[in-house]
Amino acid sequence: MPELPDVTVYLEALEQRIAGATLERVRLLTPFLLRSVDPPLSAVTGIPLDIQTVAANRSSFAVGPITDDIITTQQGVADRFHKLGLIPKPVAVRDIVWRPAQT
DSSP states (O other): OOSOHHHHHHHHHHHHHHTTOOOOOOOOOOTHHHHSOSSOHHHHHOSOHHHHHHHHHHOOOOOOOOOHHHHHHHHHHHHHHHHTTSSSSOOOHHHHSOOOOOO
């Protein structure tokens, strides 16, 4: 029995779905990806690895409640994406943010 059976099941499921697929674009959320892809991510994007590493290391990641400031920032991003035609219709971020039920 594998040491991490859940990881093995996950990998097998992924392999069935994506084996042989072409990586067309990447949204980099963690610098770990820069070290774990073959061919290297820089070969796919054309952006040198050192520049991707600097950008990834400048990013901050946190887990916590979604504050009004975060909603405002994300609304600005959504508005910009709509203006640029990256999303087809306006998004009201405040309306789609999950909030725990008030008791």
